[in-house]
Amino acid sequence: MFEWSEEQLMVRDTIRRFIEAEVVPHIDELEHGDLPPYDIIRKLYATFGMDQMARDRFKIQLDRKRDGDAAESPVERAERQGDGGAAAMTLIPIVELCHYCPGIVTAMGVSVGLAAGTIMKQGTPAQMERWGLDLLTMDKVGAWAITEPDSGSDALGGMKSTARRDGDEYILNGNKTFITNGPYADTIVFYAKLDDGSDTPIRDRKVLTFVLDRGMPGLDQSEPFRKMGLHSSPTGELFLSDVRVGKDHLLGETEDEKKGSGRDSAKGNFVTERAGVAAMSLGLIEECLKLSVAYARDRMLWGQRIGDRQLIQLKLAKMEIARLNVQNLVFRHIELSAAGKSLTLAEASAMKLYSAQAASEVAMEAVQLFGGNGYMAEFRVEQLARDAKVFQIYAGTDEIQVTHIAKDLLNR
Amino acid sequence: MNVVVCVKQIPDPAAPPSLDPGTNNLIRAGKLILDDSDAYGVEMALQLVDKAGEGEVTLVSMTPNGETSGLRTALAMGAAKAILISDDSLAGTDALGTAKVLAAAIKRAEPDLILAATESTDGYTGTTPVQIAEILGLPSVTFAKKVEIDGGSLKVERQTEAGYDEVESPLPALVTVTAGVVEPRYPSFKGIMAAKSKPVETLTIADLGIDAGQVGAIGARQEITDVSASEERASGEIVVDEGDAHQRVIQFLEQLKVL
Numbered sequence: 114m115f116e117w118s119e120e121q122l123m124v125r126d127t128i129r130r131f132i133e134a135e136v137v138p139h140i141d142e143l144e145h146g147d148l149p150p151y152d153i154i155r156k157l158y159a160t161f162g163m164d165q166m167a168r169d170r171f172k173i174q175l176d177r178k179r180d181g182d183a184a185e186s187p188v189e190r191a192e193r194q195g196d197g198g199a200a201a202m203t204l205i206p207i208v209e210l211c212h213y214c215p216g217i218v219t220a221m222g223v224s225v226g227l228a229a230g231t232i233m234k235q236g237t238p239a240q241m242e243r244w245g246l247d248l249l250t251m252d253k254v255g256a257w258a259i260t261e262p263d264s265g266s267d268a269l270g271g272m273k274s275t276a277r278r279d280g281d282e283y284i285l286n287g288n289k290t291f292i293t294n295g296p297y298a299d300t301i302v303f304y305a306k307l308d309d310g311s312d313t314p315i316r317d318r319k320v321l322t323f324v325l326d327r328g329m330p331g332l333d334q335s336e337p338f339r340k341m342g343l344h345s346s347p348t349g350e351l352f353l354s355d356v357r358v359g360k361d362h363l364l365g366e367t368e369d370e371k372k373g374s375g376r377d378s379a380k381g382n383f384v385t386e387r388a389g390v391a392a393m394s395l396g397l398i399e400e401c402l403k404l405s406v407a408y409a410r411d412r413m414l415w416g417q418r419i420g421d422r423q424l425i426q427l428k429l430a431k432m433e434i435a436r437l438n439v440q441n442l443v444f445r446h447i448e449l450s451a452a453g454k455s456l457t458l459a460e461a462s463a464m465k466l467y468s469a470q471a472a473s474e475v476a477m478e479a480v481q482l483f484g485g486n487g488y489m490a491e492f493r494v495e496q497l498a499r500d501a502k503v504f505q506i507y508a509g510t511d512e513i514q515v516t517h518i519a520k521d522l523l524n525r
Numbered sequence: 526m527n528v529v530v531c532v533k534q535i536p537d538p539a540a541p542p543s544l545d546p547g548t549n550n551l552i553r554a555g556k557l558i559l560d561d562s563d564a565y566g567v568e569m570a571l572q573l574v575d576k577a578g579e580g581e582v583t584l585v586s587m588t589p590n591g592e593t594s595g596l597r598t599a600l601a602m603g604a605a606k607a608i609l610i611s612d613d614s615l616a617g618t619d620a621l622g623t624a625k626v627l628a629a630a631i632k633r634a635e636p637d638l639i640l641a642a643t644e645s646t647d648g649y650t651g652t653t654p655v656q657i658a659e660i661l662g663l664p665s666v667t668f669a670k671k672v673e674i675d676g677g678s679l680k681v682e683r684q685t686e687a688g689y690d691e692v693e694s695p696l697p698a699l700v701t702v703t704a705g706v707v708e709p710r711y712p713s714f715k716g717i718m719a720a721k722s723k724p725v726e727t728l729t730i731a732d733l734g735i736d737a738g739q740v741g742a743i744g745a746r747q748e749i750t751d752v753s754a755s756e757e758r759a760s761g762e763i764v765v766d767e768g769d770a771h772q773r774v775i776q777f778l779e780q781l782k783v784l
Contacts, residue, residue: 162713
C-alpha cells in the first residue's frame with residue numbers, strides 16, 4: 114500500500130465534507146469555549162451509519178459471549194485471516210478529524226475503544242447489554258479511569274484506589290485524574306485494588322474492574338480541567354467516597370484474574386491505541402504542512418514570498434519528511450492488519466514514539482514559520498501545536514515507549 | 526416505484542478546467558466526479574422509493590471514457606444500479622444527442638419517474654432533461670422544489686420568480702429538481718463499501734440501436750464557435766472616512782435600493 118485506494122478516498126472525501134460542514138463552524142466553541150464534542154460525534158455516527166454498524170457488531174460479540182466464547186471472535190478471526198482493510202476505515206476518520214480537532218478523536222476513542230472495549234471484553238452478557246451497546250453507539254459517554262494523582266506511568270502498581278468486600282457488595286474509594294470524558298461520562302470503567310484484609314503488599318494486590326453509573330451516591334465527577342490543549346476533549350477528576358456497588362458492577366462478576374481481565378485488560382489496548390496516535394499524528398502533520406505551504410506561498414516580506422527563503426524551505430522539507438514517514442508507518446499498520454498480522458509491542462511503541470515527536474516538532478515549526486501570526490489563534494497552528502504535545506504524554510509517555518521498545522527487544 | 530435519475534460525471538470543479546483548443550469542448554480525460562447538482566435528484570429518488578416501500582433507484586449516465594467514479598458516489602448514497610453509456614463516438618455530443626442516448630437507455634429501465642437536475646455544473650445548457658421527455662413522449666415538470674407521489678399521480682411545487690406553482694401530472698413523467706428540494710445525504714461507510722459490487726451495465730450506442738451519425742461531434746447541431754474570458758469583476762469602492770463616511774455608505778446603499 115503506497116496510497117489510499119479509490120474506496121478509501123471516497124470515505125476520506127465524504128468525511129472531509131462532513132467535517133467542513135459540521136465541525137469547522139464550531140471550532141471556536143470546541144477549542145476556545147466549553148462546547149462538549151458529544152453531539153457532533155453522535156451526528157458523525159448517525160450520518161455514516163456507524164451506530165448501526167456498532168449494533169451489528171455488538172450482536173455478534175454478544176452471541177459469542179453467550180456461547181461461552183466458543184466461536185472465534187471477530188478480532189481473533191481478523192488476527193488469523195486479516196481484517197479485509199477494516200483498519201483503514203477506522204483510521205481515515207481519525208486522520209481527517211485531526212486536521213481540525215484531535216480532541217474529538219480522543220473523546221470518541223476513550224468512550225468507544227477503551228470504556229466500551231473493556232466492558233465488551235471482560236463483561237458478562239448481561240453487563241454487555243446493560244452498558245456496552247449504548248457506549249458503542251455513542252448514545253452514552255464512557256470514561257476509562259485508571260490514572261491516579263500519584264501514579265501515571267506506574268498506573269497499575271502505584272494504584273491506591275480500593276475495593277473492599279462488604280457482604281455481597283463492594284465499597285469503593287479513591288481518586289482518579291486526567292480522566293478523558295470524566296466530567297460528562299454516563300458510564301465509568303473504574304480500576305481498583307482488592308482490599309481483602311490480607312497482608313499482600315498493595316503493589317501486588319489484584320486489580321478489579323468495576324462499572325459505575327453517573328449519579329451514584331459517593332461518586333463525584335469534577336468540572337473539566339483547564340489545560341494546555343486538546344480542549345475539544347473534556348478531561349477531569351473522579352472522587353469516590355464509599356461508593357457501594359453490587360457484584361453486578363464487577364466486570365465478569367468474578368475476582369479471578371483471567372487472561373484479558375484486570376491488569377491484562379489495561380495492557381491489551383496498547384497496540385490499537387498506539388496505532389491510533391500515529392494516525393492522529395498523520396492528520397495533524399498533514400494539516401500543518403498544508404497551512405504552512407499556503408502561508409509560505411502567500412506571505413510577502415522584503416518584496417519576496419517567504420517560501421523563497423531557504424530557512425523556510427528547510428522547515429517545509431522537514432515537515433514533508435515527517436509526513437512521509439508517519440504515513441508509511443500508518444500504511445504499514447493497515448497492511449499488516451489486512452494480512453492478519455499485528456505490530457509487535459516494540460513496533461507499536463516505536464511507531465507511537467516517532468509519530469508523536471514528529472507531530473509536536475512539525476506543529477511547533479509551523480508556529481515558527483507563521484511568526485507572530487502563528488502565535489495567534491486565528492491561524493490555527495498554535496492550537497495544533499498545543500494539541501500535538503499531548504501525543505507525547507498520553508497513551509504512554511515518550512519515556513514509557515522507550516522502555517517498552519527496549520524491553521520487547523531484549524526479552525525475545 | 527422505480528425511479529431513474531440522470532446523473533452527469535464531470536471534471537472536478539475544484540481543479541482548474543481546460544478546454545480543447547480545436548473544439549472548445551471541456552476536456553474530460555481522467556477522473557470524473559458526480560455533478561453536485563445531481564446529488565439532489567439522487568436523494569429525492571431515494572426518499573420517494575423509501576416512502577413507496579418498494580422499487581429501486583437506477584442511475585443513467587453517459588461518458589466517452591468508461592469512467593465510473595462519479596456513479597460510485599451515487600451508488601454509495603443508495604442507488605441500486607447504474608446504466609452507463611460509454612462509447613468513443615460520443616465525444617463532442619451536443620445536448621440533443623445526449624438526450625437521444627439517455628432516452629434510449631431510460632426506456633430500457635421502464636421507470637415510473639425520471640429525475641434530473643435543472644442543469645449541469647459544467648455545461649449549463651439546461652435543455653437535456655426536457656428533450657429527453659419530448660423524445661420519450663412524457664410530461665416534464667421543471668424546477669421542482671417539492672416532489673410528492675400520490676397514488677398514480679405526481680404533485681410538484683414548481684419554483685417561479687414570484688413563488689411557486691402547484692402542478693399535478695400523471696406518471697410516468699420527468700421532473701427536474703432544484704438544489705432546494707432535499708438535502709443530499711452523505712454516503713454511509715457501509716454504502717461506500719457496497720457500492721463497488723453494485724451493477725453498472727455499460728452499453729455502447731450500438732447496444733441502444735442508435736446510429737453513430739446521430740451523436741458525437743458529427744451528429745451535433747450545436748457548435749461552440751468562440752470562447753472568451755469573462756470580464757473581471759470591477760474592484761470595489763474604498764471610502765476614506767473624512768467624517769462623512771456614514772453618509773457615503775448610506776448614499777451607496779440607497780443607490781443599490783436596499784434602503
